[in-house]
Amino acid sequence: xxxxxxxxxxxPDPVCVFxxxxxxxVYAIMAEQDIRHVPVIDSDGRLxxxxxxxxxxxxxxxxxxxxxxLEKKANLADLxxxxxxxPDPETITAEVPVREAARLLLDNKIGCLPVTDGRKIIGIVxxxxxxxxxxxxxxx
Numbered sequence: 834x835x836x837x838x839x840x841x842x843x844x845p846d847p848v849c850v851f852x853x854x855x856x857x858x859v860y861a862i863m864a865e866q867d868i869r870h871v872p873v874i875d876s877d878g879r880l881x882x883x884x885x886x887x888x889x890x891x892x893x894x895x896x897x898x899x900x901x902x903l904e905k906k907a908n909l910a911d912l913x914x915x916x917x918x919x920p921d922p923e924t925i926t927a928e929v930p931v932r933e934a935a936r937l938l939l940d941n942k943i944g945c946l947p948v949t950d951g952r953k954i955i956g957i958v959x960x961x962x963x964x965x966x967x968x969x970x971x972x973x
Contacts, residue, residue, distance in 0.1 A: 836966065837930060838927065838929065838930060839925055839926075839931055839948055839958055840928070840948075840956075841931070842931055842958055842963070842966060843948045843956035843958040843962070844958070844959075844962065845955065845956045846956070847868075847871075847872060847947075847954065848862060848868060849873070849874045849878075850872075850874070850884070850914050851873065851875070851914065852874075852882070852913060852914050852918065853913050853915065854913065855911075855913060856912045856913065856914060856917065859884060860889055863886060869885060869887075869944065869959070869961075870883060870945040870957065871883070872947050872954050873914050873918045878953045878954060879951075879954075880949055880952055880954045881915075881918070881921075882914075882915070882918030882921065882922060883922040883945065883947060884914060884917055884918045884919070885944055885945070887944075888918070888919065889917065922946075923937060924949045925937065925946045925947075925948055925949070925958070926948065926949060926950065927948055927955060927956065934946055934958055935963055938963070944959060944960050945957055945959040945960070946959075
């Protein structure tokens with residue numbers, strides 16, 4: 834059975850971080866939770882930005898070319914989530930059709946879409962969610 838709205842596909846209540854959180858904490862959360870995208874919120878739960886695993890690699894781990902990996906990770910404590918987040922990311926609402934969300938991911942070449950109600954984050958949908966759904970719908 835094909836899904837209709839993003840509510841049926843999204844991960845509700847995603848793991849989030851605050852803009853002031855050290856990148857070392859963000860890195861640890863993403864590793865522990867085995868996630869590649871984490872929304873950045875304010876104290877009222879309003880979306881401020883998004884951090885991807887690629888953002889961490891690009892802006893944090895490779896920003897200090899002359900350092901070894903352990904030294905690079907130690908420097909993550911000196912940077913905040915705000916320093917590497919993509920502010921005001923593309924978002925969708927829970928009523929958006931799955932097909933439209935997929936098109937947004939492809940057209941914008943992004944890996945996730947935060948699902949919001951107003952500015953409050955209520956879920957997230959990722960490329961992986963679409964792949965998992967495709968596998969479930971495929972019969973051999």
